[in-house]
Amino acid sequence: MNNKNAVERIEYELTTFIRRAVYIDNSENKIGNLERASYLILRQLDEFGPARVKELAESFKLDISTLSRQAGALGGKGLIERSSDPSDGRVSLLTITELGREKLKADKKMRLARYQNMLETWTSDEKELFGELLERMNKAFFD
Amino acid sequence: MNNKNAVERIEYELTTFIRRAVYIDNSENKIGNLERASYLILRQLDEFGPARVKELAESFKLDISTLSRQAGALGGKGLIERSSDPSDGRVSLLTITELGREKLKADKKMRLARYQNMLETWTSDEKELFGELLERMNKAFFD
DNA sequence: ATATATGCTTGTATAATACAAATATATAAT
DNA sequence: ATTATATATTTGTATTATACAAGCATATAT
Numbered sequence: 001m002n003n004k005n006a007v008e009r010i011e012y013e014l015t016t017f018i019r020r021a022v023y024i025d026n027s028e029n030k031i032g033n034l035e036r037a038s039y040l041i042l043r044q045l046d047e048f049g050p051a052r053v054k055e056l057a058e059s060f061k062l063d064i065s066t067l068s069r070q071a072g073a074l075g076g077k078g079l080i081e082r083s084s085d086p087s088d089g090r091v092s093l094l095t096i097t098e099l100g101r102e103k104l105k106a107d108k109k110m111r112l113a114r115y116q117n118m119l120e121t122w123t124s125d126e127k128e129l130f131g132e133l134l135e136r137m138n139k140a141f142f143d
Numbered sequence: 144m145n146n147k148n149a150v151e152r153i154e155y156e157l158t159t160f161i162r163r164a165v166y167i168d169n170s171e172n173k174i175g176n177l178e179r180a181s182y183l184i185l186r187q188l189d190e191f192g193p194a195r196v197k198e199l200a201e202s203f204k205l206d207i208s209t210l211s212r213q214a215g216a217l218g219g220k221g222l223i224e225r226s227s228d229p230s231d232g233r234v235s236l237l238t239i240t241e242l243g244r245e246k247l248k249a250d251k252k253m254r255l256a257r258y259q260n261m262l263e264t265w266t267s268d269e270k271e272l273f274g275e276l277l278e279r280m281n282k283a284f285f286d
Numbered sequence: 287a288t289a290t291a292t293g294c295t296t297g298t299a300t301a302a303t304a305c306a307a308a309t310a311t312a313t314a315a316t
Numbered sequence: 317a318t319t320a321t322a323t324a325t326t327t328g329t330a331t332t333a334t335a336c337a338a339g340c341a342t343a344t345a346t
Binding site for chain 3: 178180205206208209212213231232233234
């Protein structure tokens with residue numbers, strides 16, 4: 001039953017974490033940062049290169065229409081560029097712009113700083129282990 | 144710099160996790176479960192006893208008006224009861240009902256099952272350690 | 287050449303949220 | 317005691333993220 005307790009604790013802590021993280025995201029938006037959705041999109045485009053709307057929607061498990069609007073907003077702010085795929089006129093390819101990269105970098109820096117601060121008393125080993133466990137958990141989440 | 148990499152990984156994995164967890168929460172609502180907000184409120188009332196609206200709002204970092212409406216909804220479904228505090232007529236005390244407890248239990252069971260399933264290949268030690276690290280992280284989040 | 291499928295956008299509805307105004311009650315100041 | 321101020325909650329209104337459905341443009345298959 002100790003096993004169950006451990007899982008219960010994990011569930012409890014993760015649920016709590018989500019609530020707080022969502023709060024922080026929302027309150028920080030108000031002082032001029034990227035919302036979580038924009039951050040995720042830019043991060044994805046930066047890391048894996050241009051992508052189409054549908055691809056991103058699937059990746060984030062959001063409706064295509066939602067992503068279409070988000071892409072519109074990011075385009076309006078000049079953070080991404082939308083070019084049409086020469087091999088398929090229906091597709092609009094999204095590419096991160098230089099400005100987008102800058103914003104992403106700044107945003108990431110702030111986010112990292114928060115985590116760094118939060119984990120400053122941890123040993124390197126603990127941080128590495130925690131990262132590994134999180135990664136494994138997320139991979140398991142895929143199924 | 145390995146330290147930075149570890150923190151980067153943690154940030155990356157947690158951000159990804161939030162996105163997926165929110166998705167799962169939303170899709171499960173559609174097959175008749177408690178939304179995350181209701182779940183958190185009931186969990187809190189179950190664990191720490193009756194609370195006032197303001198208290199819950201602060202605890203979840205939501206506006207009082209938001210919590211007032213959520214309390215209204217939970218009351219409407221019979222999951223909580225609202226009594227007025229005898230020592231202060233302004234205050235409305237929220238108490239989880241028997242039905243609320245049942246729903247909470249059922250919901251928790253489902254959530255735990257998902258985590259249990261997700262972590263089934265982990266050793267007990269890994270689960271315990273992960274739980275501890277999460278708890279420490281959340282505590283640091285408080286500041 | 288026409289019908290069907292696909293990718294995206296736009297219209298519309300819903301839900302969670304914040305902020306502001308209103309209401310009820312409590313506390314403080316004169 | 318009466319009046320002013322503070323506090324707890326509710327209700328009105330606006331905003332935002334989202335999904336679903338309809339529409340439009342382009343591709344593919346018959």
